[in-house]
Amino acid sequence: MLPPVVEGDWKPYASAFVEPNLDFAPAEMRTTAARSNGSYVLNGVKTMVPFAAQAAGLLVYASLDGKTQAFVVPPGSAGLKVGDREAWCGLNALPTHRLTLEGVKVPADARLGGESGHDAQLLIAATQTATAALAIGLARAAYEYALAYAKDRTVFGTAIAQKQSIAFMLAEMATDIEAIRLLAWEAAWLLDQGKDAAQAALMAVLGGADCAMMVTDRAVQILGGHGYIREHPVERWMRNGRGVPNFPGLAMV
Amino acid sequence: MISFEIPDKVRNTVTLMTMVAENMMRPVARYFDDHEHEIPWDYINMMHDANKQMGGGGFVPSSDKPKKAPEGEAPKKEGPRIGYQRLAYSAEVLSWGDTGLYLCSPVGLLGAAAVAATGTLEQKQLFLTRFGGEKPVLDAMALTEPHAGSAMPAEVRTTAVRDGDSWVLNGEKIFVTAGHKALVDTQGFVVVWATIDPSAGRAGVRPFVVEAGTPGGPVTKREHKLGIRASDTASVVLQDCRIPLDNILGSPEVEKKSGEGFKGAMATFDASRPMVAASALGVARATLEAVKEMLAAHGVTLRTGIPRSRMTNTEREVMDMEILLRSTWLLVLKSVWMMDEKKPNNLEASMGKVRAGDVVVRITQKAVELLGPLGYSREHLVEKWFRDAKINDLYEGTGQINRLIIARRILEYGRNELA
Numbered sequence: 307m308l309p310p311v312v313e314g315d316w317k318p319y320a321s322a323f324v325e326p327n328l329d330f331a332p333a334e335m336r337t338t339a340a341r342s343n344g345s346y347v348l349n350g351v352k353t354m355v356p357f358a359a360q361a362a363g364l365l366v367y368a369s370l371d372g373k374t375q376a377f378v379v380p381p382g383s384a385g386l387k388v389g390d391r392e393a394w395c396g397l398n399a400l401p402t403h404r405l406t407l408e409g410v411k412v413p414a415d416a417r418l419g420g421e422s423g424h425d426a427q428l429l430i431a432a433t434q435t436a437t438a439a440l441a442i443g444l445a446r447a448a449y450e451y452a453l454a455y456a457k458d459r460t461v462f463g464t465a466i467a468q469k470q471s472i473a474f475m476l477a478e479m480a481t482d483i484e485a486i487r488l489l490a491w492e493a494a495w496l497l498d499q500g501k502d503a504a505q506a507a508l509m510a511v512l513g514g515a516d517c518a519m520m521v522t523d524r525a526v527q528i529l530g531g532h533g534y535i536r537e538h539p540v541e542r543w544m545r546n547g548r549g550v551p552n553f554p555g556l557a558m559v
Numbered sequence: 560m561i562s563f564e565i566p567d568k569v570r571n572t573v574t575l576m577t578m579v580a581e582n583m584m585r586p587v588a589r590y591f592d593d594h595e596h597e598i599p600w601d602y603i604n605m606m607h608d609a610n611k612q613m614g615g616g617g618f619v620p621s622s623d624k625p626k627k628a629p630e631g632e633a634p635k636k637e638g639p640r641i642g643y644q645r646l647a648y649s650a651e652v653l654s655w656g657d658t659g660l661y662l663c664s665p666v667g668l669l670g671a672a673a674v675a676a677t678g679t680l681e682q683k684q685l686f687l688t689r690f691g692g693e694k695p696v697l698d699a700m701a702l703t704e705p706h707a708g709s710a711m712p713a714e715v716r717t718t719a720v721r722d723g724d725s726w727v728l729n730g731e732k733i734f735v736t737a738g739h740k741a742l743v744d745t746q747g748f749v750v751v752w753a754t755i756d757p758s759a760g761r762a763g764v765r766p767f768v769v770e771a772g773t774p775g776g777p778v779t780k781r782e783h784k785l786g787i788r789a790s791d792t793a794s795v796v797l798q799d800c801r802i803p804l805d806n807i808l809g810s811p812e813v814e815k816k817s818g819e820g821f822k823g824a825m826a827t828f829d830a831s832r833p834m835v836a837a838s839a840l841g842v843a844r845a846t847l848e849a850v851k852e853m854l855a856a857h858g859v860t861l862r863t864g865i866p867r868s869r870m871t872n873t874e875r876e877v878m879d880m881e882i883l884l885r886s887t888w889l890l891v892l893k894s895v896w897m898m899d900e901k902k903p904n905n906l907e908a909s910m911g912k913v914r915a916g917d918v919v920v921r922i923t924q925k926a927v928e929l930l931g932p933l934g935y936s937r938e939h940l941v942e943k944w945f946r947d948a949k950i951n952d953l954y955e956g957t958g959q960i961n962r963l964i965i966a967r968r969i970l971e972y973g974r975n976e977l978a
Contacts, residue, residue, distance in 0.1 A: 331866050427864075457970060468977050473966035474959075480969050481890075481910040488889035489882070492563045504864060506885075512867065513882040551867070 311363075318357030321376075322366045322405050323433075324552065326353040332367075332374060332430050332554070337407065339368040339377060339417075346370075346377060346417060348410040354552065358388050358403035365418070366407065367426070374426040376418040385410040396545030431507035432497055433554045438490035438507070441514030441550045442483060448525035448543040449479045455538075456528050472528055479521045486510070486517040515550040522547035563889075569645050576649050579606070580656025585940075588657040591789035592943050596781055598744055599663055599789055607665045607695035614691070640899040643830065647837040647895045651888075654841030658947045659789030661838060662737055663697065666690055669955075670698030670741065670750040672834070673766050673827040677808045685805075686748060686768055696747040696771075697740040700831075701732035701795055708734070709960040712752045712821075713761040717797060719753040719807070726767060726807060728753055728775075728800040736954065738793030739778050746771045749795065756813045762821050766808040775800035786946030832908040832955050833894045836915035839951035840888050843919040846926045846944045847880050853930055853939075876925055883918045890914060906968040909961040916952035916961075923948040 311319055325336055337350025348368050358364070364379040364386075379386065389404035418424045453476055456467035466472045493510040496503035522544040526533035533540045565573070583602050591599055653661035662668070667675075667690045674686050689696050707714040717730025732738075732751060741747035748770045756763035769776050780794040804811075854861060854873065861874050870878065891911040897904035923945040927934035934941045952958045967977050 329866075329868050331869060333864060453969065465976075467966075467970050468972070470963070470966075470977075473970065473972075473977055474962045476969060477913070477962045477965035480965060481914050484893075484907070484910055485886035485890040485914055488893060489886045491561060492885075492889060495561060495563045508864065509878075509882045509885060512878065513886055516882075 317362040318360050319363045320355050320357050320361040320365070322352035322355045322358070322364055322379075323554070324352065324354040326351060326404070332426075335367055335369040335374050337366065337368040339370040339375060342411070344414050345411050346414065348377060348379070348407045348412065350407050352405040352407070353392065354402045355388075355405045356400055356402050358405055359391070359401065364405075366405075366410075370417075370423070373423070374430075375423050376426065376429065377412055378416045378418070379407075379410060379412055383410050383412070394549065396542065396547075396549050427504055428497075430554070431493070431503040434507040434511035435490060435493040435497060435503065437550065437553045438486070438493065438510035438514035440553065441511070441518040441547070442487045442490060444543055444547055444550070445479070445483050445486075445514075445518045445521035448522045448540055448547070449476070449483060451538075451540055451543075452476065452479070452525035452528040455532075459529075466528070475524050475528060479524055482517050482520060486513045489513050511550075511554060518547035518550045565648075566639070566641050566644070569641055569648050572645050573648050573652055575609075576652035577655075579609070580652055584653070584656030584660045588660065588789075588940060588943065589937075591657075591659060592786075595783060595788040596791060598740065599660055602660050603663055603665050603695050603697075610666050611691055640901075643833070643895040643898040644892065647833055647891060650834045650837040651841040651844070654838040655845045656841075657789065658838055658842055658950075659787040661841075662787060662790035663740060665695035665697050665745065665747075667698055668834075669700040669736065669831050670748055670768075672830045673700060673750040673808060674768065676827040676830045677766065682768070682805065682808065689746070694745065696745040697737050698747050699735050699737045699741040699749045699793075701735045701738065701749050701751045701769075703732065703734040705731055705733055709957055712764045712825075715752050715754045715764050716757075717751065717753040718757060719755050719765065719767055721755070721804070721811075722801075724804050725801045726755075726804060728767065728769065728797040728802065730797050732795045732797070734782070734954070735793045735795055737790055738795055739781055739791040742769075742771045742776060742793075742795065743778050749776075750808070751795070751797065755807075755811065759813045763813050764821055765811075766827070767802060768806040768808065769797070769800060769802055770806075773800055773802060785949060786943065787950050828955065829903075829905050829908045830898060832912040832961070833891050833898065833904075835951060835955040836887070836891045836894075836908075836911040839915040839919040839948070840884060840891065842944050842948050842951070843880075843884050843887075843915075843922045846919075846923050846941060846948075847877070847884060849939070849941055849944075850877065850880075850926045850929060853933060853941075873929060876929060880922050880925065883922065887911065887914045887918045906965060909956070909964040909968075912956060913958050913961045913965065916958045919948040919951050 324330060327336065337348065337352060339346045339348050348366060350368060361381050364381060365376050366379045367374055367376050385408040387406040392402045392404060456472050456476065457465050459466050490510040493503050493506040496506050525540040526544050529538055529540055532538055583605055587599065591597060667687060671687055674682060702711045704716055717728060719726045719728050728751060730753060735749060738749055741749050748768050750766045751769050752764060752766050754763045755765055775798045777796060778793045779796050782792040784792060859873065861877055867875060894904045894907035894911045897907055926941050927945050930941060933939055936942065970977065
């Protein structure tokens with residue numbers, strides 16, 4: 307299954323993870339998988355499925371006997387409906403779609419890990435760790451932009467960065483990015499070592515979400531009215547940053 | 560390669576210090592909080608004996624201690640340098656036991672750190688070997704004066720005047736942590752910051768070692784405090800206090816332009832701030848563990864692995880505490896790893912200090928709130944930790960002065976551009 311993915315030209319392979327519920331929880335999927343004569347039958351609704359319309363392959367997460375498992379679903383399967391492109395607060399460069407599964411039948415070997423299945427927690431930890439790293443990169447971009455702007459913009463004859471109210475905000479942004487990055491690295495290190503990374507990854511993604519929101523909000527604040535104007539990228543980073551808690555799953559494109 | 564593994568030697572230290580914390584500190588923590596200015600001799604003597612058994616090197620990292628290289632022998636192969644990392648772990652675990660008592664450890668703390676960071680080999684030999692001597696000794700750092708704290712050392716008014724083979728010190732120092740134990744209760748020393756040229760501003764400021772028993776260096780007062788009551792906070796009035804010429808740390812010459820001597824002296828804070836941060840996080844960890852234990856004892860289960868949207872308020876508060884504590888501890892470890900690797904860590908040292916000060920204050924405040932009347936009661940240690948915590952946002956540079964240091968670093972500003 308993997309050679310065409312890694313050896314061929316780039317094609318989108320999408321993961322259908324998030325569900326359109328306000329209390330969505332990765333361990334309790336509402337999308338279900340049921341055994342039926344040596345196959346699995348999938349039912350449910352997914353949202354935020356990246357490249358779903360062009361995907362060369364889909365990985366659909368569903369609850370099988372109360373346990374989250376992933377299934378390989380070929381595009382165009384009977385009962386699989388790809389909705390229109392979704393519109394979000396941010397993240398507008400990425401096309402995502404809603405996916406409806408109505409009695410989608412896949413063979414037994416479509417289950418990741420085959421008959422015995424797999425540890426979905428490992429996939430969740432990996433995607434949370436990746437999302438944490440994404441949040442830190444996003445925060446760093448906003449922080450660096452705001453820092454450069456603060457040194458350039460003057461007020462009452464001095465750079466705004468020379469005011470403690472601005473300088474201290476930047477100091478706290480830098481400190482938070484530094485600390486949360488280490489949290490993400492620790493989760494990544496645990497994954498590399500084959501150790502249990504569940505708690506570390508959850509802490510990293512929650513810390514990353516808070517970091518991204520705090521830093522991007524302050525970046526907009528430091529630019530003042532200009533931060534709100536779409537000429538500068540900080541309002542976009544703030545919109546993207548707000549989405550971080552919803553990204554796990556997206557990071558598995 | 561990056562590793563998040565605790566080195567075996569450090570792990571052994573943690574095991575040992577945890578036993579000390581559990582058996583020698585926790586049981587008497589409340590007593591010494593209630594009996595401010597009583598001296599915890601049992602703890603001091605026990606730590607001194609343990610230190611002697613381990614070679615008497617004290618807490619000062621071995622890479623900074625004078626090496627007695629046997630003549631004609633090839634130098635030993637060095638392993639990875641972990642001296643400051645071990646020191647940070649020790650500070651964390653002992654403060655998990657009790658911060659006030661930790662500050663009474665006769666093993667070389669802030670004063671010794673200054674000697675280790677800026678002293679010559681001879682000075683290290685002279686001042687640091689006493690920690691392995693027959694009787695316990697404490698050390699201290701005297702920087703703050705009645706007119707200025709955060710503006711130090713730039714606005715030092717205490718003077719050091721050269722007179723033949725001596726320096727003569729005059730001035731008043733306040734808020735000297737363990738000053739009474741260093742100068743009165745034991746034969747220790749205090750590192751006193753003074754100016755050798757008041758016209759030179761900060762470039763003229765140097766640390767000096769003032770030993771116990773030096774005439775003209777009396778301790779005049781011990782403060783009554785919000786927390787860390789097992790540790791004395793003393794005032795020292797220097798009146799024609801005469802010390803040997805060699806007791807100056809750093810160059811006796813004033814380089815007004817480069818200010819090199821002053822900058823060298825400031826390196827001591829890059830070593831000491833991570834230790835304060837580590838100590839703060841020991842209190843934070845003690846508190847978080849107590850919160851979880853007390854919740855469990857009262858039948859409150861904290862579920863794991865669920866999204867925030869499904870957490871109870873208590874679960875969310877505890878998770879946020881875990882995130883703050885772990886991320887900050889990793890930041891502190893990074894700053895001491897840089898010390899051990901001899902990389903400049905000025906920025907990371909201040910970052911860890913700022914964040915640890917914030918985190919321990921937040922965690923202890925929230926803990927008292929979450930535990931309701933139990934959190935507020937003196938029957939438990941949580942209210943004490945809440946009082947102990949605040950010092951970490953104040954000493955070795957307030958949260959504000961450390962934010963200023965971080966801001967200057969990241970903005971590449973000097974003090975003329977950002978005051």
